[in-house]
Amino acid sequence: LLRSAAFCTLRRVTFTESAFLKLVQARVARTPAVSGVRVGVGDDAAVLDAEGQRVVVTTDMLLDGVDVRLAECGHERAGRKALGRCLSDIAAMGVEPWCAFVSVALPGGTRPADAEALLDGLFGMARDHGCTIAGGDTKRAAAGLVIDVAMLGRADASARGPVLRSGASAGDAICVTGRLGGAAAGRHLDFVPRVSEGLRLNRRVGVSAMIDLSDGLSTDLHRLCEASGVGAAIEAARVPISEAALSLAKQDGRGALEHALDDGEDYELLFTLPAERAEGLGADPELARLVSRIGTCTPREQGVVLLAADGTARPLEARGFEHRFGARGGA
């Protein structure tokens, strides 16, 4: 058996865990050092110096066939998306990205060029946002590619601490960054996580609650409201609708607003802040350009509602994405 494997290796590429690790180590070696990372890739665990820091941890799993279609998007974009989603969570906490730990299950037949492209995506996205890859795990996949990223962010004891979902009060303004809906047409692979915006909103503006829009505005707004114990009144006319949502609406007959409310994978920030501070957003030209005020927090018992242009209100239901595990009865 061993001999035949050795023989076949001459004709076909055999790609091992340690070959992959060598690719990783070569990249780690040319990545600039990040403060506080004492031991990175190469031991049983990484060692971090967290003195005087508040540490934030998030994790996200990406699967071929569920979150991306690898055959269409390629390995680099899959890697960028996997890391980008954790960066979006760190952005929503309003803290600095620090280091990432990446577990990868590679299917049989993965070529060295695929692995290089995957690492291009992972390391490129990390570098773009000041994050270092400090460890991980590699194995053979049972089926398709799996990438799981655990990411740490940090806030100086002197800076404002992490922003939670739970800090909104009735009367606070509700805002979003960017334009929403239709991410499935491409943006879900090419979004830029709002890391610098999240930091600015926390440090300079001061926001009361924040969440990133991964499962659709309607769903993530409900999460923020539930965590904060508030209701919300969203003005339909103020919801920023993306070009992609407008095109999709023309094709599928669903409204563009519906796409913006329910589509998911926007990776924009939804946040709240005292109304008087919302007016101050205009002082920062970049934020002013990017941020839309879409509504106001209300007392919890008023629920989460959507206000039409004529002022009539209807309940805004959470219709965004939710994973289902059980038998779906063919539905």
Added chain:
Amino acid sequence: LLRSAAFCTLRRVTFTESAFLKLVQARVARTPAVSGVRVGVGDDAAVLDAEGQRVVVTTDMLLDGVDVRLAECGHERAGRKALGRCLSDIAAMGVEPWCAFVSVALPGGTRPADAEALLDGLFGMARDHGCTIAGGDTKRAAAGLVIDVAMLGRADASARGPVLRSGASAGDAICVTGRLGGAAAGRHLDFVPRVSEGLRLNRRVGVSAMIDLSDGLSTDLHRLCEASGVGAAIEAARVPISEAALSLAKQDGRGALEHALDDGEDYELLFTLPAERAEGLGADPELARLVSRIGTCTPREQGVVLLAADGTARPLEARGFEHRFGARGGA
């Protein structure tokens, strides 16, 4: 479509991400609080207070069909193994487990009872070792179950810091805990990570390098030696051989020693320490019972060798487990 789904739900169980999250939250609610975890499950990220701490991070991915056969071992043991492997890494750093972040991809057809069993395994193993589950991610699997665990450990600034693989010197004694080999027969699912032993070895005894045995003694010893820049002479007669390795050897004609050297998944600790301190191990009755001295570190140029009873040496090759991703030519 929506109606037919609702209809079928009456007849068949539909199990959603939020149903799974509710199961998780119920368990989190009855888990004792762990110091330093300010925000756990439920926000975009967890928030940890790491003032004055050295933080250690490790990550490990478990796949059905690769690391376990779920149909045979069941969900609870899969959960225990996933968390246990990270605990074994934390043990090898000689620090205290702190908190874990668990990403789970559940295949379609997962029943609520399966999810409960999985959580029994994850939360049970965490609790057994003073670790809390502080976050995670859940989704539908494209194929089989995937569990990825990221785990943080911590060392007080006042305590000895984490033990690396790289601290061994020529002349140091080489020791292992437990008995090796044959883990595939069952122990790979039921091992107890050496968390308390790792802590005692670091704090009370003082070891120079440590690694956990996941890929086989021969492979992991090479890793330790390479990181430390030393060679090693292992005395074959001193390698502790498990009952399982002895039984396997009778069945498959491979030597029991070979099983102990190469099988992998022992999740025991391999460590080095100055020779005079190795003699002091006898003072701790529990460690004395558990630990075997199997050899001595040598200068790097002497390589890694196995000494037979008559004193003849042969190179000890790394023959443990390695994942292969490429085409294997049918081998």
